[in-house]
Amino acid sequence: MVLNAMKLFIGIDGGATKTIARVEREDGTLLGIGKAGPANIRLDPLGAWASIQKAIAAGAHPIPLADPQYQWHCGAGLAGTQVPEAIAGFLALDHPFPHFYIHSDGYTSCLGAHGGANGAVIAIGTGVVAYQIEGEQVTRVSGWGFPQGDEGSGAWLGLAALQQTLQWWDGRRRETPLVARVFGHFQRDGEALIRWANTAQSQQFAQLAPLVIATAQGGDEGAIALLTEAGEEIGKIWQALVARQEKPLPCSLLGGLAAPLMPYLPTELRSHLVPPQGDAAQGGVIFARREATRATA
Amino acid sequence: MVLNAMKLFIGIDGGATKTIARVEREDGTLLGIGKAGPANIRLDPLGAWASIQKAIAAGAHPIPLADPQYQWHCGAGLAGTQVPEAIAGFLALDHPFPHFYIHSDGYTSCLGAHGGANGAVIAIGTGVVAYQIEGEQVTRVSGWGFPQGDEGSGAWLGLAALQQTLQWWDGRRRETPLVARVFGHFQRDGEALIRWANTAQSQQFAQLAPLVIATAQGGDEGAIALLTEAGEEIGKIWQALVARQEKPLPCSLLGGLAAPLMPYLPTELRSHLVPPQGDAAQGGVIFARREATRATA
CATH class of the missing domain: 3.30.420.40 (ATPase, nucleotide binding domain)
Structure with missing residues (x-):
């Protein structure tokens, strides 16, 4: 040296x-x-x-x-x-x-x-991953890959929307505004949708997440329910972080879906959010x- | 000719x-x-x-x-x-x-x-697909690929079991007999489990389905709940088939998971089952x- x-x-x-x-x-x-x-x-x-x-x-x-x-x-x-x-x-x-x-x-x-101070982040984009640092203790929650992990992420939302659309397409579910919007995204061509889905990776599924958000903003109960479930999944991540501490640390949300999911997050998590x-x-x-x-x- | x-x-x-x-x-x-x-x-x-x-x-x-x-x-x-x-x-x-x-x-x-007579089949294995034939009318339900379809299948059960195990591993869920059994399947090595999951295809996920069935047979409520949900998904397939007919056709179950899922199927479906x-x-x-x-x- x-x-x-x-x-x-x-x-x-x-x-x-x-x-x-x-x-x-x-x-x-x-x-x-x-x-x-x-x-x-x-x-x-x-x-x-x-x-x-x-x-x-x-x-x-x-x-x-x-x-x-x-x-x-x-x-x-x-x-x-x-x-x-x-x-x-x-x-x-x-x-x-x-x-x-x-x-x-x-x-x-x-x-x-x-x-550099103690705190946590939850990054919500195509996937979801959380890190918490307190001194030497580093905790990671979620982000274990898709579809086995990343609950509440853009890929997870898009997959759920696509599942509902296929279930409607073959008669297992009623049509909803969300289903109509996703099917419209594929020019109402079921074969095209199935071909697309068969090669889709997490990034492709995540491309459908904005449709869920837009449909929820239009008041669709089904889309709102999906975002609520995503918010609950993020809440479980937060709870897993909190369980490692005596008291909750400040937390920053990162990623493109942080803002649209904000209204659906648990109140306790929101009360500990700080801007990065x-x-x-x-x-x-x-x-x-x-x-x-x-x-x- | x-x-x-x-x-x-x-x-x-x-x-x-x-x-x-x-x-x-x-x-x-x-x-x-x-x-x-x-x-x-x-x-x-x-x-x-x-x-x-x-x-x-x-x-x-x-x-x-x-x-x-x-x-x-x-x-x-x-x-x-x-x-x-x-x-x-x-x-x-x-x-x-x-x-x-x-x-x-x-x-x-x-x-x-x-x-060759009119009737339906629901094949439950790695995936789930149903066909119904009535004269010239052929109806297909489910089987659109994984993870976007095949709800209630072996791959679907195995994925759900793995998701729960990862959620327990990082603190988002309590340990259950099902989680313990899946984690034991990977010699209680979380890193090995994650590596495996990151390259797993539907066939690999389906390899975990027998663990769900065995744990349910041991009385685990979580595993029973998963099989119940699988049975409900098969029930939705049946309902989609019935909706195309004036009255339900006889139906045969095929595939390796047909027998273990039988107790979890809706009563109405079971009343129309016939051996192939x-x-x-x-x-x-x-x-x-x-x-x-x-x-x-």
């Missing part, structure tokens, strides 16, 4: 569609924010490293990548880290950072949302600073 | 794991039954033709395949026929049968179960005879 070298702290938010790197000097001033393509460490570790290095280089400009006059401390929140083998394989690849720390993107989102202070890249910087301190402690 | 040639009627039951061909002479005497490997017309049309011809050759022995002294009429019930393009592509391949008729395996199962008279290959023979009559009418 180069003693007395100036430190750079890099927070990386790497996901399925894009990578963001936030680069800060030791005193906390922002050097820059860089962006690049996807960083999927499970499916494409080499490509993920390329995206991450490109994003860091853009954020650190004009300092050359891994300039030895600096100590580079990178804290990365990455999607796909639930597979330990993926992390090990990824880190074994050639890269220029001696201090590169990895955690899930949910963990860095939680650090960023509460500025920062994003996952900022959380990555906090992560990098902590690990750097831990390493020298 | 060779006039006055003797007719052979072949019923083919082609599925994901094996192919069965039943060959009958015109007077109804059985010439033979042949077996071969899988016949997946969607994924492997050439392989499907190979399996079918091998099964027919074995069943027709000692008559050589497609011997021109005979008129060969083949009625095939095949899995995967919900995709019209798959049927067309399959039939366009080179084969020696001028009279080859295709329908779904559910349709030929229904013909076989009722000896014959199998899908026998149904294929009936199908072939009908199509031959239709062609010459």
Whole structure:
């Protein structure tokens, strides 16, 4: 280690569609924010490293990548880290950072949302996952994949809407405004709907969630019931987080479905909601600073 | 067409794991039954033709395949026929049968179960699908793929059991005998369970259904509730079939989960159940005879 070298702290938010790197000097001033393509460490570790290095280089400009006059401390929140083998394989690849720390993107989102203080986040988008950090204790709830998990998510809502539509189509259920809207989305072509469903992944099912929300806004009881059930599922996540603590921690909602589901959440959860202070890249910087301190402690 | 040639009627039951061909002479005497490997017309049309011809050759022995002294009429019930393009592509391949008729395996199962008379079948295995035949009217209910359909099936039961286990694992649900049994199935290793679930298809989820049945037999209320819900889903299928008729038709249950789910079915459905008279290959023979009559009418 180069003693007395100036430190750079890099927070990386790497996901399925894009990578963001936030680069800060030791005193906390922002050097820059860089962006690049996807960083999927499970499916494409080499490509993920390329995206991450490109994003860091853009954020650190004009300092050359891994300039030895600096100590580079990178804290990365990455999607796909639930597979330990993926992390090990990824880190074994050639890269220029001696201090590169990895955690899930949910963990860095939680650090960023509460500025490093104790708190929780529930991210509601295609899937649902919650993280809670209290000191060294990290709790994760939900987000175990689809269809076996992610209850209350966009994929879960879209799947339920599609199930109801197929049940109506073959006579197992009455037509409702929600069913009519979903069937209309497929130009009222049942064969097309079935073909689509047979290859749909969670992202595709989640594309139907806005139909549920729009139909509920039109007053449809069936759609409102589905959103109410989603809200109850989020409530169970909250209860599982609270059960780990003496008293509930502040919680931030993240993700595209956080706002539309807000009215359907349990009152107790809503009373503990706080807006996020920062994003996952900022959380990555906090992560990098902590690990750097831990390493020298 | 060779006039006055003797007719052979072949019923083919082609599925994901094996192919069965039943060959009958015109007077109804059985010439033979042949077996071969899988016949997946969607994924492997050439392989499907190979399996079918091998099964027919074995069943027709000692008559050589497609011997021109005979008129060969083949009625095939095949899995995967919900995709019209798959049927067309399959039939366009080179084969020696001028009279080859295709329908779904559910349709030929229904013909076989009722000896060609009007009636219904509900097949409950990895998936759930129902067919009802009344004269020219064929009704299909459920079986639209997983997880968007197949409510009440083995895959559906297994998925529900796994969902409950994951919900318990991260604190969203209390432990129950069902959860304990499923978790025990994975040697109480949550990470292993999650890895398994992330690649599981409907067949894998269905492997957990016997755990639900065993736990219900042990008196677990949660497992009994799941089987009750499955029985209700089968009841909805029955209601959708009945709604197409002036009065309910006799119905046969097929598939590995028919027996264990029997106690959970609605009373009205149970009162119309009859044992199947014959199998899908026998149904294929009936199908072939009908199509031959239709062609010459």
